[in-house]
Amino acid sequence: MPVKNSPDSTYGSKLLDIFFQLYREGKKHFKQDLANDFGCRPSTIQRIADVIEQFAGPHFETGIENRRKYYRISTKPCRISYGLDIEQIRALTLCKQLASASLPPYLLESIDDTIKTISLQLCYQDFPDRSAGQHLPISFSPKGYIDYSNHQKIIDKLLKAAQEKWVCLVDYKKSRFADVQQYFYAPGRITSQSNALYAIGHETTTGKPEKGEPKNFAIHRIQELTLTDMVFDFEAADEGINYFGLKFHEPKTFRIHFSRTASDYVMERIWSSEQKLEEQEDGSVILELKTVSEPEFMAWVRSFGENARLMDDKEVKYAN
Structure with missing residues (x-):
């Protein structure tokens, strides 16, 4: 629910606020709710709605639902100026939420404003509640994240x-x-x-x-x-992006045996661009990958405890 306006705000400011709220969200707004939110009488809301209808024309919709009068601005299909559809808006919103732990608050607010602006350009008649594309039931729960403000x-x-x-x-x-x-x-x-x-x-x-x-x-x-x-005129980050870890040396290949307990976790993820997975009869798995950061890789293997071990050359030949 929007923050209530001051009852002392002018008629003009109320008109603009209500217009942009109707246009931005594209959903039904009930007259009594608007009166409560904007601190004025229902009759004032009706006068404002009449003015908006004069300008919005056929895009303005009014009706009765459960004995309550509502207003809505719907729009006809038009060319999408940003070349995006609502599914892409949802994808952008998802990316923003997943990256939220690494972005400062003011930048997140700026991204939200940009997504809303793009959403306004969609103007889909069959998607009247455009705000649904901007708010997804998804959250990211990082542990030990860094504040980059x-x-x-x-x-x-x-x-x-x-x-x-x-x-x-x-x-x-x-x-x-x-x-x-x-x-x-x-x-x-x-x-x-x-x-x-x-x-x-x-x-x-x-x-x-x-x-x-x-x-x-x-x-x-x-x-x-x-x-x-x-x-400088060279490629400063031309290698290592597809290998395990942050680059400190040329790629090295390792094979690790993971127990059945850790096998689901390992097999569900991509660790390196050229990785190979070999399921074993006992449910365990052998992972072969390339790393450009051996210390980081070794620390990762040790984090599995007894559920992971490096394979030596003899075992590698036997497994092949």
Whole structure:
């Protein structure tokens, strides 16, 4: 329910508010409810509805339901200016909700406003309740997520640098016990992993835009980021995106045996672009994958405890 308007607001402001509420949501609004919400008499709502009907014409609908009078603005089909349909609006809303743990509140509000604006352009007669596409019964329950509200300027600079290929000067603190270190850095992209955002790119030679070793930064640990006047001309994030982990070395192949207890969890997910799964007669499974971060991979295997073990060369040959 909308926030009640002040009874002292002008007739004109009430008219505009009611018009946009009817047009934005496309659903039935009852006269008495509008009177309560806008702090005025039902007769005032009727006068406003009469004015809106003059402008909306055939798109304006009024009727009686359960002895209560209602108003609604419906629209005829028209060209979709954004090239989207309601299913795509739902998909955008889903993506926004799944990413909510990594986005600051003001950006989430901005995305909501954009989705609403696009929804207004759809104007489907057979989808009068357009607000249904903007609010889905889906939630995301992250554990141990990071609040990026104070890091948005750094994220914006990283995106600009990656798009325009600017070398950055990064002040980075890898832990709360470490000293701040400086790096010349060519960012390639931002990626999300384990409820955290990372900058993926390459360290560059000091004072020169030359490609160095792969370098990844946890964005929440970047203390300061400055764009330099140096432009790099190489692909800063050209490898590793389809392999397990954040890139620290060339791809390595491993085979892991998972017990029957962990097999469903492993088989339901994609861990690497070239992974292979081999079901065993006892219900266990062997997973073969490629990783570009061996320490991260080993920590992941250890997290399964006795339900996972690496296979040695002899076992690999036997399994094949």
